[in-house]
Amino acid sequence: MPELPEVETVRRGLQPAMEGSKIIKAEARRADLRFPFQKDFTARLEGQTVTGLGRRAKYLMADLASGDVLLMHLGMSGSFRVLKEDDTQTPGQFHHPRSEDRAHDHVVFHMSSGAAIIFNDPRRFGYMKVIARKALEDEPLLKGLGPEPLGNAFDAAMLARSCANKKTSLKAALLDQRVVAGLGNIYVCEALFRAHLSPRRLAATLATKKNEPTDHAKRLVTAIHAVLNQAIKAGGSSLRDHRQTSGELGYFQHSFQVYDREGEKCQSGGCSGIVKRFTQNGRSTFWCPKCQK
Incomplete structure (x- = not known):
């Protein structure tokens, strides 16, 4: 999707x-x-x-x-x-x-x-x-949606409050549209990798006992912003059906650092780990067990 x-x-x-x-x-x-x-x-x-x-x-x-x-x-x-x-647009590099x-x-x-x-x-x-x-x-389709991850209101403090006391995994929390709206499996995997956080980590670890953001929360918000902005600039990711309105493919899939890279060497500098895949909440999770803690 x-x-x-x-x-x-x-x-x-x-x-x-x-x-x-x-x-x-x-x-x-x-x-x-x-x-x-x-x-x-x-x-x-x-x-x-x-x-x-x-x-x-x-x-x-x-x-x-x-x-x-x-x-x-x-x-x-x-x-x-x-x-x-009068449409004379020239197809882009990844046009099909x-x-x-x-x-x-x-x-x-x-x-x-x-x-x-x-x-x-x-x-x-x-x-x-x-x-x-x-x-x-x-509207039932919109009611209960969480904050926009690229909106001004979304920061480490907000994410920490949303995850405080949650007993679910960090990846499950990020996929919950009530916690943050618009994130899906691909970009959650990529953001967790960039933040060096395990998808199995408890979501509650993003908040202190006083519900203040930990360093994990700050790193994760920075990673979410970076990966989303980079993907938008690239026109999104085309794995199956996504096309831009011109017919061009997005090409962020060429920049994946962990998603769909099972068995490949970790791209994190200085890490000798190998990207692994496991099923989590019915979806494939890609991560490096060595540098994502």
Whole structure:
């Protein structure tokens, strides 16, 4: 499933085509994706200008002039592409041609700018929903989400308070969207490696008895910021289905230091360890047992 950097990359790709443009026509080419479309889904979109395009955790959020918000989730295999009559963009270094099979083009937004924004989702785990902005706080899909890891409020003190007295592993805590929003398996593995912290470490060790941040918490927040910013700059990670809106692949997977590197020598300077993999909470965890404590 796309994580925060992939969703942020898609947001930045869609922003020039959507913001300030009116949705002339909205097509829902089937009755549902992961969930059924609302009966008035297209009616609430058509004729509305997109005043802003934001992101919350792994959700894209398009503000409409009507006061509604279009909430969009990519699911497992969802992707957007932007088609323009004068589109002459040159493919990037890691570009792969898109499939010519358009059977999975399920939603199309025809914009006043002349662009067509197409949502393609072979597995149909993505979803879209129109919500009144005043009702966002009560929206079940968003309620309970933790802080944004790249937001100003997210720091070592906040992470320590969230993990204080937790009996779960550090990796499990970081994957809990109530603790921090938008992190997934790849970037948690990478951040823990950079912070030299074991994924098996108790989450509670990020806080002192007075719930103040330990040095572990400070190192981890710094690592989370670094790995997310680097991944966004690289266009995210393309392992299976992620594509940028131009069709280009993200290339942060070429910078993985531990994820999917089982059996390779540890990349931490001066460490002679070997990257190991084990299953943790149903997911593969990659780590160096020698330098991650």
